Amino acid sequence: MRLDPRHLEILAAIVDAGGLTEGAAKLGKSQPSVSRSIAFLEERVGQQLFEPRRRPLRPTELCLSLAAEGRKILDAGRAASALVQTFKSGEAGTVRVAGTPIFMDGVISGVIAEFQADHPNIRIDQSYAYIDEALEKLKQDQLDLAILPVRPGALPAEFEFRQILKGCNVIACRVDHPLTQHAEMTARDVIDYAWIAPPANSPLFQDMRALLESIGQRELKIGFTGGSLSAVLNVLAGSDSLTILPYSVVVTLQRRNQVASLPIEIGDPGRHLGIIINRSRSLHQAAIRFESFVGERIKGMSRSMASD
Amino acid sequence: MRLDPRHLEILAAIVDAGGLTEGAAKLGKSQPSVSRSIAFLEERVGQQLFEPRRRPLRPTELCLSLAAEGRKILDAGRAASALVQTFKSGEAGTVRVAGTPIFMDGVISGVIAEFQADHPNIRIDQSYAYIDEALEKLKQDQLDLAILPVRPGALPAEFEFRQILKGCNVIACRVDHPLTQHAEMTARDVIDYAWIAPPANSPLFQDMRALLESIGQRELKIGFTGGSLSAVLNVLAGSDSLTILPYSVVVTLQRRNQVASLPIEIGDPGRHLGIIINRSRSLHQAAIRFESFVGERIKGMSRSMASD
DNA sequence: TAGCCTCATAACATGAAGATATATTATTCG
DNA sequence: CGAATAATATATCTTCATGTTATGAGGCTA
Numbered sequence: 001m002r003l004d005p006r007h008l009e010i011l012a013a014i015v016d017a018g019g020l021t022e023g024a025a026k027l028g029k030s031q032p033s034v035s036r037s038i039a040f041l042e043e044r045v046g047q048q049l050f051e052p053r054r055r056p057l058r059p060t061e062l063c064l065s066l067a068a069e070g071r072k073i074l075d076a077g078r079a080a081s082a083l084v085q086t087f088k089s090g091e092a093g094t095v096r097v098a099g100t101p102i103f104m105d106g107v108i109s110g111v112i113a114e115f116q117a118d119h120p121n122i123r124i125d126q127s128y129a130y131i132d133e134a135l136e137k138l139k140q141d142q143l144d145l146a147i148l149p150v151r152p153g154a155l156p157a158e159f160e161f162r163q164i165l166k167g168c169n170v171i172a173c174r175v176d177h178p179l180t181q182h183a184e185m186t187a188r189d190v191i192d193y194a195w196i197a198p199p200a201n202s203p204l205f206q207d208m209r210a211l212l213e214s215i216g217q218r219e220l221k222i223g224f225t226g227g228s229l230s231a232v233l234n235v236l237a238g239s240d241s242l243t244i245l246p247y248s249v250v251v252t253l254q255r256r257n258q259v260a261s262l263p264i265e266i267g268d269p270g271r272h273l274g275i276i277i278n279r280s281r282s283l284h285q286a287a288i289r290f291e292s293f294v295g296e297r298i299k300g301m302s303r304s305m306a307s308d
Numbered sequence: 309m310r311l312d313p314r315h316l317e318i319l320a321a322i323v324d325a326g327g328l329t330e331g332a333a334k335l336g337k338s339q340p341s342v343s344r345s346i347a348f349l350e351e352r353v354g355q356q357l358f359e360p361r362r363r364p365l366r367p368t369e370l371c372l373s374l375a376a377e378g379r380k381i382l383d384a385g386r387a388a389s390a391l392v393q394t395f396k397s398g399e400a401g402t403v404r405v406a407g408t409p410i411f412m413d414g415v416i417s418g419v420i421a422e423f424q425a426d427h428p429n430i431r432i433d434q435s436y437a438y439i440d441e442a443l444e445k446l447k448q449d450q451l452d453l454a455i456l457p458v459r460p461g462a463l464p465a466e467f468e469f470r471q472i473l474k475g476c477n478v479i480a481c482r483v484d485h486p487l488t489q490h491a492e493m494t495a496r497d498v499i500d501y502a503w504i505a506p507p508a509n510s511p512l513f514q515d516m517r518a519l520l521e522s523i524g525q526r527e528l529k530i531g532f533t534g535g536s537l538s539a540v541l542n543v544l545a546g547s548d549s550l551t552i553l554p555y556s557v558v559v560t561l562q563r564r565n566q567v568a569s570l571p572i573e574i575g576d577p578g579r580h581l582g583i584i585i586n587r588s589r590s591l592h593q594a595a596i597r598f599e600s601f602v603g604e605r606i607k608g609m610s611r612s613m614a615s616d
Numbered sequence: 617t618a619g620c621c622t623c624a625t626a627a628c629a630t631g632a633a634g635a636t637a638t639a640t641t642a643t644t645c646g
Numbered sequence: 647c648g649a650a651t652a653a654t655a656t657a658t659c660t661t662c663a664t665g666t667t668a669t670g671a672g673g674c675t676a
Contacts, residue, residue: 033635037632343623621675
């Protein structure tokens, strides 16, 4: 026999309230409505739920058992409402975000850590992707947002780009690197050292090539290539190698004394770090929160970089 | 925001079934009905519950969370249905039964123990009462049945009496009592011993008085009075006292070697043990089960008594 | 791109649940 | 014991979600 869960809810409310009238009030319904619902349930069940001819309504044993189930239903309903609330407020949910390995590991991961402290019920699904892959995933709704260095104007109109940091690369080395002792330095000084090349399909790789061309160099000694940021840092720390890294990453790492940077001017790469979203899809609240949080943090970071 | 628990049930069914059509089938509803219910819920919630334009319906994260609550509701509903079933079948519930202390402790408690082995979900509320009190409680529906020795015809018409045992009292003593050695015995032999008197308001007390009168005796040495069966038994075992007890009780106790009985004829007390119910109230299934169980057992017991 | 399969919509019927007004009944209190 | 009070049940009407069948639309697979 199938019972209407709403009837069980009503039963629970009445039993808990200790009376039909109060129970009805608690449910925001009229007393007759509740009375009839119970009559219905009683008929369906085929058993007395309240002792007849008793004016302070006295529940039957079966009634009490059923009310216990009704209470579970009420609780589940309340939990469901709460769930909806938190999801709608953006305090729960999953944000799918992707970006270049260097940025994600060097800058964004720290921001994510801060974000999660504030919003423990929002889950961040982070993955790595370069621009083409990221746009494809955004288009297919496999991604909520991408954080990438992008050349403004190079983006199809279906995507929106919100710049959060001006692009700027620097040459990085280990903290006690010999070059850090030099008072003055020219681009020529760096070509004698082994280099760590970013992944060949990354924008940084193109930036490195541009840098080399600007100092009239075609080839460099490449000692290591293809790794993640932490691999790069390990190699950097254990050798005299140099590499090119976004300034923002270097700033973050310098605070932890993990790298040093060389005071060599590198031309503006023409790319700027920003958040990309798919215009045709509206972000859900959790993603909106994350997006603005990242924006704020990175802007704060860039202010402190400017004041360095 | 208040959600309809039935919608959550439907959601759970759909998610579990992996599709709207199958979910509808599982719920025994038509597919369009379910479809619209979900549309309703979606509108109420104000969030997508399934990813749009995906034909094997793919649940949203929020949807999965809500479905989990819906599953709880489904479970509670099923539990409620099961409860009703067991109550209606008489496999659960409470039977309120009262009787004289001596019968309840001496005979019925053993039957209750057997009954509970068979019907673990039926609770027995046992209390002690003599006839007047028991009838009053039956009338006020504070009792489902009473088990009492009653003089047939002495019962108001509003009660039904179902005899389960012919009344018959015997004189009881401890197992090694001196009188048990006598080959022959007359009523006169018993008057030298101290007696344990049943409670003054009990039928047994009247039976004892009748016995005394039948042997021309007005007074007895009363050594102990007023206790429960176990108190009587303890005094009996620790002294040479005699007492009067229903034959059925003595038979039960003799099997455990706790008492002996004396072969002295006692006149029929005119009362017979039976179950009393209130005609104006119908017994619930659990009480019916208990009543017939007790009837069967006691009848079985009386058969084995007859063959002694 | 054709065809299948799943889901959404339309149109209509039904009936449960809501409200207000009112009757009925238990309990309490003088 | 009877009247007052409070609580529950009933009556009647309205509304609207749910159910139905028939049918249209659109993703998915080959």
